[in-house]
């Protein structure tokens with residue numbers, strides 16, 4: 191998402207957790223009631239299989255529910271949550287303090303992640319990609335690929351291609367609320383394609399979950415390992431220079 195401002199530059203903007211900032215205080219209640227939150231976030235954490243010592247980034251962390259659950263489950267991991275909205279981050283900080291866990295909470299945009307290259311073993315995100323325009327989705331995947339270590343993994347839970355007509359009808363509520371444009375790639379089940387286009391490999395749909403607002407999909411993808419990258423950047427046998 192981006193909006194023009196004075197001078198013709200384009201400043202990044204974001205779609206707040208429940209579209210309008212005034213609704214942020216009820217975000218946790220709504221997500222709990224409509225997304226089978228416990229099950230979907232538990233399955234995402236199971237899939238991510240984080241180990242002590244791993245550095246993990248939750249992109250679009252919102253009020254911190256996933257990052258806090260991960261910090262409780264794996265206290266030896268270094269967990270950072272990033273979100274563009276200072277109001278949800280304030281809520282996340284309060285929740286982390288109540289839970290007694292140490293989670294780094296950083297304000298920033300997914301399209302320009304404020305972290306060095308190869309900083310994280312895992313990047314997670316939940317209910318986040320359907321908030322981004324097509325361009326922002328692509329920039330975000332490129333950034334995720336940049337900050338993942340070689341061999342690092344991306345694990346995503348978000349609305350996917352509806353599994354049947356009922357799920358398609360229910361998903362129309364989310365699409366009308368958040369926008370048909372930002373949800374279009376999700377509705378096509380196109381996130382794995384975007385992950386590969388952004389430099390990741392082995393992108394796949396791993397699980398689907400029927401929810402009151404449509405099919406929630408779990409995806410995974412990997413950053414190529416150093417060995418794979420070296421192989422793919424080496425000239426192929428047909429073009430390799432012949433040494434004298």
Ligand SMILES: C[S@@+](CC[C@H](N)C(=O)[O-])C[C@H]1O[C@@H](n2cnc3c(N)ncnc32)[C@H](O)[C@@H]1O
Nearest residue numbers: 204207250251252273274275299300316317321
């Ligand atoms: C629907 S909420 C999901 C929150 C949380 N991951 C969860 O599962 O409960 C989406 C979040 O993405 C954030 N967001 C939207 N666009 C963003 C961007 N470009 N960069 C960072 N955060 C963004 C919003 O502020 C919001 O908190």
